[in-house]
Amino acid sequence: MKRYLGIFVFLTVMFGVTSHAVQIEFHQFESKEQEQLYLQLIAELRCVKCQNQNLAESNAELATDMRKKTYEMIKEGKSRSDVVSYMTARYGDFVLYKPPFKTKTLLLWVGPPIFLFLSLFLLVKLIRKQGHEKSEALTESQRESVRVALDTKQPNQEK
Amino acid sequence: MSKKYFVPLIGFGALVALLLFGLSNDPKLIPSPFIGQPAPEFKLPKMYKPNETISVSDMKGEVWVLNLWASWCVSCRAEHKVLSRLIAEKKVPTVGLNYKDYGTEDYGDDALQWLATLGNPYTAVAVDTKGMAGIDWGVVGVPETFVIDKKGIVRYKFTGPVYPDAVDDILIPLIDKLRAEAG
Numbered sequence: 364m365k366r367y368l369g370i371f372v373f374l375t376v377m378f379g380v381t382s383h384a385v386q387i388e389f390h391q392f393e394s395k396e397q398e399q400l401y402l403q404l405i406a407e408l409r410c411v412k413c414q415n416q417n418l419a420e421s422n423a424e425l426a427t428d429m430r431k432k433t434y435e436m437i438k439e440g441k442s443r444s445d446v447v448s449y450m451t452a453r454y455g456d457f458v459l460y461k462p463p464f465k466t467k468t469l470l471l472w473v474g475p476p477i478f479l480f481l482s483l484f485l486l487v488k489l490i491r492k493q494g495h496e497k498s499e500a501l502t503e504s505q506r507e508s509v510r511v512a513l514d515t516k517q518p519n520q521e522k
Numbered sequence: 523m524s525k526k527y528f529v530p531l532i533g534f535g536a537l538v539a540l541l542l543f544g545l546s547n548d549p550k551l552i553p554s555p556f557i558g559q560p561a562p563e564f565k566l567p568k569m570y571k572p573n574e575t576i577s578v579s580d581m582k583g584e585v586w587v588l589n590l591w592a593s594w595c596v597s598c599r600a601e602h603k604v605l606s607r608l609i610a611e612k613k614v615p616t617v618g619l620n621y622k623d624y625g626t627e628d629y630g631d632d633a634l635q636w637l638a639t640l641g642n643p644y645t646a647v648a649v650d651t652k653g654m655a656g657i658d659w660g661v662v663g664v665p666e667t668f669v670i671d672k673k674g675i676v677r678y679k680f681t682g683p684v685y686p687d688a689v690d691d692i693l694i695p696l697i698d699k700l701r702a703e704a705g
Contacts, residue, residue, distance in 0.1 A: 411552060412662055414549055414550075425661070425662070425663070428653050428654075428656075428657060429657065432657060451555070452555060453555065453657060453658065453659070453660035454552065454555070454660050454662075455552060455553060455554070455555040455660075457552050457553075
């Protein structure tokens with residue numbers, strides 16, 4: 364029991380600390396739409412310093428600066444595409460968690476569905492083929508031997 | 523044995539090759555969108571002469587280097603000697619962009635001491651206290667080094683501390699090549 368208590372305390376401390384680690388600044392917005400846009404953007408833009416986090420989750424100094432820049436641009440009345448193009452001009456498409464659809468990213472977007480349909484196609488083909496193999500009719504002598512085998516087994520099964 | 527039994531094996535081999543290729547890529551090296559583009563402008567106060575400014579357009583007409591650094595950055599210290607050698611050897615004008623360091627609450631004038639101790643190889647040091655010029659240049663982490671040609675086009679970006687082999691194999695040949703180009 365004591366051991367479990369220790370694990371419980373350890374986990375509480377671990378997750379209790381990490382879940383409060385990110386510090387978010389408080390911003391005043393003129394409208395609900397601007398606030399929505401801000402929250403949406405910081406969720407969709409990647410922190411380039413700590414690459415597997417978005418701006419909202421990251422506590423890196425660069426992420427703080429990028430959030431600040433996003434906030435300032437929205438406050439100035441800039442649109443969503445203004446902020447996105449500002450960031451991609453400096454950090455490339457890499458800064459977007461949702462990469463744009465263009466020739467360079469074609470495989471990224473089209474690859475998975477193609478792969479899915481290809482594997483579904485192959486799977487269906489394989490199942491069909493197996494079905495045909497099974498439906499081959501038995502010869503009369505094979506039937507006879509099956510009957511004999513079933514008849515001899517029957518007494519054993521009755522218990 | 524039928525050939526079709528080799529299909530999963532070949533597929534597995536292809537997957538391993540793909541993953542190995544992925545391992546050899548460094549995700550921290552983000553390709554800079556500035557290569558081949560005009561250098562982003564900034565106009566910032568000089569470190570030793572706060573009344574004067576230094577801007578990107580001041581440097582036009584020459585092949586020059588922009589080095590982002592800070593006194594709090596440990597690998598900048600490691601890079602400093604290597605970079606100083608490049609600057610001395612090639613006599614290449616170099617602007618040091620002091621990123622979120624000089625004049626900030628946390629670091630005050632640490633940068634002055636840093637340069638006094640290690641030497642100041644820069645033609646000019648631009649002070650970017652707020653780090654906004656840094657963002658304009660797409661900073662991910664200092665140090666970062668850019669090479670800009672005579673026309674003011676960014677030609678190369680080196681992410682991380684410059685090491686001796688990079689100076690000899692990449693930067694010096696590049697500077698020679700760019701100097702030979704028409705201005």
